Amino acid sequence: xxxxxxxxxxxxxxxxxxxxxxxxxxxxxxxxxxxxxxxxxxxxxxxxxxxxxxxxxxxxxxxxxxxxxxxxxxxxxxxxxxxxxxxxxxxxxxxxxxxxxxxxxxxxxxxxxxxxxxxxxxxxxxxxxxxxxxxxxxxxxxxxxxxxxxxxxxxxxxxxxxxxxxxxxxxxxxxxxxxxxxxxxxxxxxxxxxxxxxxxxxxxxxxxxxxxxxxxxxxxxxxxxxxxxxxxxxxxxxxxxxxxxxxxxxxxxxxxxxxxxxxxxxxx
Amino acid sequence: xxxxxxxxxxxxxxxxxxxxxxxxxxxxxxxxxxxxxxxxxxxxxxxxxxxxxxxxxxxxxxxxxxxxxxxxxxxxxxxxxxxxxxxxxxxxxxxxxxxxxxxxxxxxxxxxxxxxxxxxxxxxxxxxxxxxxxxxxxxxxxxxxxxxxxxxxxxxxxxxxxxxxxxxxxxxxxxxxxxxxxxxxxxxxxxxxxxxxxxxxxxxxxxxxxxxxxxxxxxxxxxxxxxxxxxxxxxxxxxxxxxxxxxxxxxxxxxxxxxxxxxxxxxxxxxxxxxxxxxxx
Numbered sequence: 001x002x003x004x005x006x007x008x009x010x011x012x013x014x015x016x017x018x019x020x021x022x023x024x025x026x027x028x029x030x031x032x033x034x035x036x037x038x039x040x041x042x043x044x045x046x047x048x049x050x051x052x053x054x055x056x057x058x059x060x061x062x063x064x065x066x067x068x069x070x071x072x073x074x075x076x077x078x079x080x081x082x083x084x085x086x087x088x089x090x091x092x093x094x095x096x097x098x099x100x101x102x103x104x105x106x107x108x109x110x111x112x113x114x115x116x117x118x119x120x121x122x123x124x125x126x127x128x129x130x131x132x133x134x135x136x137x138x139x140x141x142x143x144x145x146x147x148x149x150x151x152x153x154x155x156x157x158x159x160x161x162x163x164x165x166x167x168x169x170x171x172x173x174x175x176x177x178x179x180x181x182x183x184x185x186x187x188x189x190x191x192x193x194x195x196x197x198x199x200x201x202x203x204x205x206x207x208x209x210x211x212x213x214x215x216x217x218x219x220x221x222x223x224x225x226x227x228x229x230x231x232x233x234x235x236x237x238x239x240x241x242x243x244x245x246x247x248x249x250x251x252x253x254x255x256x257x258x259x260x261x262x263x264x265x266x267x268x
Numbered sequence: 269x270x271x272x273x274x275x276x277x278x279x280x281x282x283x284x285x286x287x288x289x290x291x292x293x294x295x296x297x298x299x300x301x302x303x304x305x306x307x308x309x310x311x312x313x314x315x316x317x318x319x320x321x322x323x324x325x326x327x328x329x330x331x332x333x334x335x336x337x338x339x340x341x342x343x344x345x346x347x348x349x350x351x352x353x354x355x356x357x358x359x360x361x362x363x364x365x366x367x368x369x370x371x372x373x374x375x376x377x378x379x380x381x382x383x384x385x386x387x388x389x390x391x392x393x394x395x396x397x398x399x400x401x402x403x404x405x406x407x408x409x410x411x412x413x414x415x416x417x418x419x420x421x422x423x424x425x426x427x428x429x430x431x432x433x434x435x436x437x438x439x440x441x442x443x444x445x446x447x448x449x450x451x452x453x454x455x456x457x458x459x460x461x462x463x464x465x466x467x468x469x470x471x472x473x474x475x476x477x478x479x480x481x482x483x484x485x486x487x488x489x490x491x492x493x494x495x496x497x498x499x500x501x502x503x504x505x506x507x508x509x510x511x512x513x514x515x516x517x518x519x520x521x522x523x524x525x526x527x528x529x530x531x532x533x534x535x536x537x538x539x540x541x542x543x544x545x546x547x548x549x
Contacts, residue, residue, distance in 0.1 A: 003460070010355040014369070017352055020428065021376055024387030027397070031390055041390040042397060085280045092277035100274075103282055110289050112481070112536050114489020116506050117525045120513060121292025124299055124522070141288035148281060198378075206380040208492065213513060225382045229496055241383035252378055 025245070032238035040235065051239035064224070064240075068247075071221040074135050074143070075204040075251075081140075082147040082200035083193060089148075090155025091181075111149040115209030118142050123213030138214035143207055147200045154199070158192045194259050198252055205248050293529070300522035309518055317523035327508070327524075331531075334504045337419075337494070338487040341426040345483050346476065348427065349434025353475075354468075356435075357442035373435050385425050385496050392416035392424075417499030425497045426487055433486070434479035441475030442468070477543035481536055488532050 031038075035046025055064055093100060122142045126133040133139070166188065170180035186193070208222035215223060221244055228237050300317055303310040321327050352373070360366045376384060391397050392415040399411035414420055445468065453463040491506035505528045512521035 006460075007359050010351060010359055014352060014355050017348065017431070018372060021373070024391055024428070025376070025379065025384060027390055028383070028387045041393060041395055042400070085284065088277040089281040092274040095274055097274040097278070100278070103278055103285075106285050106289070107281070109533075110285055112485050112532060113289065113293065113529065114485070114506060114532060116489055116491055116509055117296065117529060118289065118292065120509065120518075120521060120525055121296045122288055123513075124295050124518060125292050127518075128295065141284065144284050145289045148284060152281065202378045206382075208382060209489075212510070222380060222382055225380070225386075226492065229382070229386060237386060241380070241386060245379050245383060248378060248380070 028238040029242050029245070032235055032242040034235040034238075038235060040233065040238075051235045052243070054234075054236045055239050055243065067219050067221050067224050070135055070218055071205060072247075074140060074220060075201050077136065077140055078143050078147055078204035079197050079200040081144060082151045083197050085144075086148055086151025086155050086196055087193065089152055090159060093152070093156065094159050107149045107152050110145045113145075115146065115207075116212070118145055119210050119213040122210075126214070133214050133216040135211070135215045135218050135220060138216065139211045139220070142210040142214045143204050146207065146210055147203045150199045150203065151196045154192055154196050158189050162189070191259070194255060198255060201251060201255075202248060205251075206244075296522045296525050296529075299519055300526050302519040302522075304517060304519045306516070317519045318527075320520060321523050321527055330503045330505055330508050331527075333502065334488060334506075337422065337426065337490075337504060338484050340423055341430065341487045342480060342483050344423070344427050345431045345434045346480065348431050349438055349479060350472075350476070352431070352435050353439040353442055356439050357445075370439065373432055377432055381429055382492065382496075384429060385493060388421065388425060388428070388497070389416065392421060417497070417501060419498065419502055421497040422494055422502060425493050426490075429493070430483045430486055433482040434476075437475040437478040437482075438472055439475070441472045445471050474543045477539055481539055484535060484539075485532055488528065488535070 031041070031044070032051055033047050033049070034044055034051060035048045036050040038045035089103075093104070119142060122138050123133065126138050131137070162185075166184050167180050170184045175183070206222055208220075208226050211220050211223060212226075219227070225237075225240055225244065228240065299309065301313045301315070303312040303314050303316070356366055356370055356373075360369060389396070393399070394411050394413065394416070396416065398415060399408075402408045403411060449467055449471075450463060453467050458466065489506050490504060491510040494502055494504040494507045495510075505524060509521045509524050509528070512518075512524065
């Protein structure tokens with residue numbers, strides 16, 4: 001244990017880091033409520049919802065409603081697929097099977113390959129095959145290469161701590177493999193499954209590098225933001241940031257709250 | 269249970285990775301040997317794309333700059349991340365407080381990186397909060413120009429975005445250190461620094477390794493942070509690739525992509541020699 005002065009120093013460092021972490025985002029959240037004549041920085045010229053209103057006029061953003069719907073649908077698709085695919089693969093990896101080593105390294109590689117390369121590769125694939133890239137096909141696949149490794153690693157962490165006695169007990173009592181999975185394994189690992197879903201959602205919702213070349217003609221929300229950073233010089237950009245952050249917190253908070261309610265009802 | 273069952277369970281994962289990772293990367297390698305003009309790709313086997321990568325001093329500088337960004341960001345996030353994790357694991361005594369502070373460190377992960385970059389604009393701009401405060405306090409007379417749209421801003425944004433990738437794994441390994449080891453070190457007469465160097469640091473190596481891989485890989489492949497925060501005044505390999513894509517020079521972009529991928533894989537392989545992450549899950 002370090003001395004008193006050192007502890008104080010580390011505490012100060014920690015507080016400063018939190019300020020550094022949250023300060024900028026809080027600042028643009030405040031600035032997004034800037035009055036109609038306000039600029040990109042302080043002072044605030046009154047308080048208004050002007051810039052949020054501007055968001056929904058077509059000249060400010062391409063088409064906010066459509067890109068938002070697209071982003072949420074894509075995130076929902078990616079979340080569901082990530083949960084199902086990594087859950088299944090996680091179950092498979094509990095035992096060695098021929099090729100399990102290779103598949104494990106391939107999954108790790110998927111985490112390491114820079115996003116822009118996946119974007120370029122999938123874009124090229126669709127280009128060469130003369131398929132039309134779209135958010136629900138090429139962008140969907142490109143995003144899965146990013147969310148699945150996270151999902152699988154969480155499953156590894158879960159099963160390394162899993163007590164097999166529960167399953168053996170289920171089997172001894174005559175449960176089929178499917179019954180023991182559905183009634184025993186799944187309820188025990190449910191919190192981690194929700195964790196995988198949250199990872200899948202947030203990684204998809206905020207992704208832009210992997211969708212850059214693969215989203216086709218319909219932009220997602222992060223791509224709209226990326227486009228706006230070079231052209232827009234009004235607080236409308238901050239308003240979009242605030243909306244996007246609020247939306248993702250709403251979904252994540254909702255999921256956590258839903259899980260709590262579900263647990264309470266089951267009396268766990 | 270049938271012998272084929274695990275394969276069936278792992279098949280969807282294998283299929284997705286084959287279609288959207290293996291085949292695309294293979295295609296990048298193939299296209300990197302293609303010829304091209306301003307309208308189309310010409311299937312061929314030429315080395316001109318690679319020759320351009322290695323013959324141009326500008327490209328060399330861009331690669332060096334990328335490594336420099338990655339190295340500097342790694343040093344800062346490691347130093348910062350280590351002490352933040354140390355504070356959480358060893359200084360904070362109350363478990364609830366520790367959890368609250370840890371969660372506070374990870375919340376920004378759930379928000380968009382782009383927005384967190386944009387958030388620096390009102391702070392660092394010529395008439396931004398920092399300059400106004402400094403001028404107001406009489407520290408400087410002229411607003412500082414280097415704050416926004418500079419290498420400083422790029423590194424600042426990287427540190428802002430990626431420090432949590434260091435904090436989380438290091439904190440994780442620190443929490444698993446048996447506290448009796450620290451007591452034993454003290455009883456054996458080790459001081460603070462000696463305990464840190466001979467006990468804590470070696471036991472944190474896996475966490476440091478995982479954090480380092482994340483930070484280095486994310487910075488090496490970045491294009492948006494460098495573009496946004498340097499205001500087009502600096503370059504990285506990722507940005508160069510994305511510019512070449514914008515100009516439809518796919519084979520040139522592909523050649524750079526292959527070189528970048530080789531660099532990243534070599535770096536990660538070197539780091540994996542030091543740690544075995546499979547033990548860490």
